[in-house]
Amino acid sequence: xxxxxxxxxxxxxxxxxxxxxxxxxxxxxxxxxxxxxxxxxxxxxxxxxxxxxxxxxxxxxxxxxxxxxxxxxxxxxxxxxxxxxxxxxxxxxxxxxxxxxxxxxxxxxxxxxxxxxxxxxxxxxxxxxxxxxxxxxxxxxxxxxxxxxxxxxxxxxxxxxxxxxxxxxxxxxxxxxxxxxxxxxxxxxxxxxxxxxxxxxxxxxxxxxxxxxxxxxxxxxxxxxxxxxxxxxxxxxxxxxxxxxxxxxxxxxxxxxxxxxxxxxxxxxxxxxxxxxxxxxxxxxxxxxxxxxxxxxxxxxxxxxxxxxxxxxxxxxxxxxxxxxxxxxxxxxxxxxxxxxxxxxxxxxxxxxxxxxxxxxxxxxxxxxxxxxxxxxxxxxxxxxxxxxxxxxxxxxxxxxxxxxxxxxxxxxxxxxxxxxxxxxxxxxxxxxxxxxxxxxxxxxxxxxxxxxxxxxxxxx
Amino acid sequence: xxxxxxxxxxxxxxxxxxxxxxxxxxxxxxxxxxxxxxxxxxxxxxxxxxxxxxxxxxxxxxxxxxxxxxxxxxxxxxxxxxxxxxxxxxxxxxxxxxxxxxxxxxxxxxxxxxxxxxxxxxxxxxxxxxxxxxxxxxxxxxxxxxxxxxxxxxxxxxxxxxxxxxxxxxxxxxxxxxxxxxxxxxxxxxxxxxxxxxxxxxxxxxxxxxxxxxxxxxxxxxxxxxxxxxxxxxxxxxxxxxxxxxxxxxxxxxxxxxxxxxxxxxxxxxxxxxxxxxxxxxxxxxxxxxxxxxxxxxxxxxxxxxxxxxxxxxxxxxxxxxxxxxxxxxxxxxxxxxxxxx
Numbered sequence: 001x002x003x004x005x006x007x008x009x010x011x012x013x014x015x016x017x018x019x020x021x022x023x024x025x026x027x028x029x030x031x032x033x034x035x036x037x038x039x040x041x042x043x044x045x046x047x048x049x050x051x052x053x054x055x056x057x058x059x060x061x062x063x064x065x066x067x068x069x070x071x072x073x074x075x076x077x078x079x080x081x082x083x084x085x086x087x088x089x090x091x092x093x094x095x096x097x098x099x100x101x102x103x104x105x106x107x108x109x110x111x112x113x114x115x116x117x118x119x120x121x122x123x124x125x126x127x128x129x130x131x132x133x134x135x136x137x138x139x140x141x142x143x144x145x146x147x148x149x150x151x152x153x154x155x156x157x158x159x160x161x162x163x164x165x166x167x168x169x170x171x172x173x174x175x176x177x178x179x180x181x182x183x184x185x186x187x188x189x190x191x192x193x194x195x196x197x198x199x200x201x202x203x204x205x206x207x208x209x210x211x212x213x214x215x216x217x218x219x220x221x222x223x224x225x226x227x228x229x230x231x232x233x234x235x236x237x238x239x240x241x242x243x244x245x246x247x248x249x250x251x252x253x254x255x256x257x258x259x260x261x262x263x264x265x266x267x268x269x270x271x272x273x274x275x276x277x278x279x280x281x282x283x284x285x286x287x288x289x290x291x292x293x294x295x296x297x298x299x300x301x302x303x304x305x306x307x308x309x310x311x312x313x314x315x316x317x318x319x320x321x322x323x324x325x326x327x328x329x330x331x332x333x334x335x336x337x338x339x340x341x342x343x344x345x346x347x348x349x350x351x352x353x354x355x356x357x358x359x360x361x362x363x364x365x366x367x368x369x370x371x372x373x374x375x376x377x378x379x380x381x382x383x384x385x386x387x388x389x390x391x392x393x394x395x396x397x398x399x400x401x402x403x404x405x406x407x408x409x410x411x412x413x414x415x416x417x418x419x420x421x422x423x424x425x426x427x428x429x430x431x432x433x434x435x436x437x438x439x440x441x442x443x444x445x446x447x448x449x450x451x452x453x454x455x456x457x458x459x460x461x
Numbered sequence: 462x463x464x465x466x467x468x469x470x471x472x473x474x475x476x477x478x479x480x481x482x483x484x485x486x487x488x489x490x491x492x493x494x495x496x497x498x499x500x501x502x503x504x505x506x507x508x509x510x511x512x513x514x515x516x517x518x519x520x521x522x523x524x525x526x527x528x529x530x531x532x533x534x535x536x537x538x539x540x541x542x543x544x545x546x547x548x549x550x551x552x553x554x555x556x557x558x559x560x561x562x563x564x565x566x567x568x569x570x571x572x573x574x575x576x577x578x579x580x581x582x583x584x585x586x587x588x589x590x591x592x593x594x595x596x597x598x599x600x601x602x603x604x605x606x607x608x609x610x611x612x613x614x615x616x617x618x619x620x621x622x623x624x625x626x627x628x629x630x631x632x633x634x635x636x637x638x639x640x641x642x643x644x645x646x647x648x649x650x651x652x653x654x655x656x657x658x659x660x661x662x663x664x665x666x667x668x669x670x671x672x673x674x675x676x677x678x679x680x681x682x683x684x685x686x687x688x689x690x691x692x693x694x695x696x697x698x699x700x701x702x703x704x705x706x707x708x709x710x711x712x713x714x715x716x717x718x719x720x721x722x723x724x725x726x727x728x729x730x731x732x733x734x735x736x737x738x739x740x741x742x743x744x745x746x747x748x749x750x751x752x753x754x755x756x757x758x759x760x761x762x763x764x765x766x767x768x769x770x771x772x773x774x775x776x777x778x779x780x781x782x783x784x785x786x787x788x789x790x791x792x793x794x795x796x797x798x799x800x801x802x803x
Contacts (some may be wrong), residue, residue: 014480016481022531028502070554094551138555168556174479246792246793250792256792256793256794257792257793258791258792258793258794259791259792259793261793265793328477328796329470329471329472330471330472331471332476332478334476336476336477336478336479337476337477337478337479338476338477338637339476339478341472341473341474341475341476341478342469342471342473343471343473344471345471355689355800356526357478359478362472362478363480364472365480366536368485368538368582368583369580369581369582369583369584370583371485371488371582371583371735371736372583372736372738373488373683373735374685374735374740374741374742374745375483377740377741377789378742380789382792383789383790383791384789384791385740385789385790387740388740404788405791408791411476413476413477415476416476416477416480417479417480417481418481419480419481419483420484420485420488421485421583422480422484424474424475426475426477427474427475428486430475451534
């Protein structure tokens with residue numbers, strides 16, 4: 001689908017200011033100092049959490065597996081530093097807020113890899129299964145934020161064919177620049193990672209989608225691909241959410257699928273830039289996912305930057321690198337459109353943390369009744385009616401909300417961004433989904449209890 | 462290393478954490494600005510008393526809004542400009558010479574009854590100004606419909622003088638609208654109708670001022686072009702093809718029909734009211750076409766010479782139904798309409 005100026009695009013979406021990227025866009029990637037203590041959450045992916053396989057007092061080496069996946073849609077977790085397990089405790093998850101088992105590691109003196117890791121492999125000698133296993137063993141999840149286990153994406157179920165790999169270089173969230181910096185500074189590795197993904201899936205066509213505001217990244221990737229006819233670099237319109245799977249696939253291939261469906265339905269697998277780099281590291285060098293680039297930015301910090309950060313690093317460590325302004329009043333994990341506001345500075349990063357955004361003078365908005373301007377419907381990239389959804393959800397009319405496809409909402413925030421009445425539409429939708437989930441859980445518990453009662457009754461007869 | 466402040470008060474709220482440039486006061490005050498040219502033309506052609514009528518309408522509307530919000534225990538939001546719009550729109554659909562109590566009663570009715578009994582801004586079913594106009598037409602038929610000649614003789618409306626086709630000076634303003642059939646009078650020329658030098662309500666006569674204001678709102682994105690185009694286009698076509706019940710000099714003259722009466726005001730400023738029109742582009746197109754159709758049907762076949770007010774009120778009533786059948790299409794196909802309808 002051609003958009004403005006011949007650039008590929010999609011229907012709907014919004015245009016927040018592009019200037020915010022300039023805060024951290026020209027800051028080269030640097031390594032953050034190693035933290036003294038890391039807090040490794042066991043739930044770092046969508047799906048089942050992992051289970052700790054170390055105990056208090058255990059000595060661990062960098063890259064050693066410390067928590068094991070507990071199902072297919074689950075991912076291993078590795079020690080981000082060498083040292084000693086201080087305790088296994090509970091910490092709030094920065095995205096869900098849920099109290100989560102956390103392995104606390106006190107860093108030791110060395111930073112050596114666990115045995116068997118950090119070894120170059122010959123990619124040509126690897127089978128598709130070998131690649132998948134290496135990625136699975138490395139505990140890689142989607143680093144764009146959703147944290148979907150990557151090996152699952154690379155294991156299409158029988159009956160589904162994947163013919164296209166798309167590398168997501170859109171980075172459409174305002175402020176964030178970690179993918180952009182990596183496209184510039186880790187170009188060769190990313191293209192190599194893309195080839196690994198293509199090999200793993202046996203796919204002969206790949207696209208790299210890059211928003212038109214990152215023309216230098218486009219040039220670099222293009223020259224790194226070296227005229228390989230199977231890798232096509234596509235310039236995309238600068239529009240949010242250009243980097244969301246549905247919109248990216250629509251823009252590049254013209255294929256559509258339902259919001260609740262996976263890209264597999266369109267024969268596509270989409271990987272993020274950071275994920276692709278992690279896949280390269282895992283397959284080529286046998287390095288599990290223990291660090292990533294995190295953009296620390298926003299008008300609330302003194303010196304924004306892009307930092308290689310170990311998983312589980314305390315936020316305060318990163319903020320001490322950038323400095324924080326006295327009137328900063330909002331701390332967000334992720335970007336301004338979908339990021340999660342934190343209630344305290346005491347949290348830590350997880351695998352999915354690509355950005356820490358600090359805002360000053362952040363506003364709260366008084367909500368008014370919907371004046372039916374229709375802007376949300378135009379903005380919704382999924383073809384929903386956010387106006388009706390917000391009204392139903394506010395009134396706790398969940399049946400009505402379900403009729404208007406509540407569950408198809410991906411909470412991208414476009415509707416709320418454009419809302420003339422300043423309605424917290426995404427908030428209302430999230431609350432409704434949460435309440436529905438609890439209702440469902442209660443109903444299931446009740447049914448179970450009744451079945452148990454019946455069993456007891458029949459047994460005692 | 463920079464220092465971290467000891468204590469930072471963090472705001473915790475749901476995403477997104479940024480908002481676009483639009484808000485209610487911005488939309489409303491822009492509409493007010495777009496209405497100004499038509500009002501100035503009204504003052505020019507009908508005299509300064511028009512300003513009194515506008516002032517009475519706006520002041521009463523704002524006072525009624527504040528009172529209703531206080532009574533309902535809501536925060537008072539009269540600064541958002543929506544009550545001001547209702548006041549101005551009501552003034553624009555009143556004759557230039559109405560006695561002072563009519564704007565007061567009308568504006569109070571528009572805000573208290575039409576708007577706030579349904580829940581205030583965003584929840585009203587009908588356009589408050591038009592519903593108030595319909596109410597006044599029934600409650601005070603004489604000053605609204607026919608009693609204009611006496612007002613003219615009392616000294617109002619001196620600025621309009623026209624000559625008929627024999628070159629004789631005619632008291633132009635002896636009827637409520639150019640659409641009112643009167644013995645001995647043919648019809649107005651297009652240029653007079655375009656600039657507004659014709660009888661009519663305060664803000665409805667100057668087609669050019671209304672078109673300019675409307676185009677500005679389309680440019681700003683506060684009006685969808687489908688409504689005025691659907692409205693005016695449908696009226697234009699139907700006025701040409703439908704056989705009129707009463708023979709008039711302007712029967713089947715499409716230009717006369719779209720320039721006369723309240724059609725331009727209705728098409729650009731009344732039918733486009735966000736609250737009382739459909740949500741989707743498709744719905745807005747249907748809405749505009751429906752308004753045009755009903756306007757011509759009323760003008761041609763009903764007792765009133767003018768049909769804009771009732772056509773829009775009827776289409777306002779149909780808005781939830783139109784919404785229901787014009788839901789946006791879900792990405793990737795699948796169920797889009799409510800209640801499992803495909």
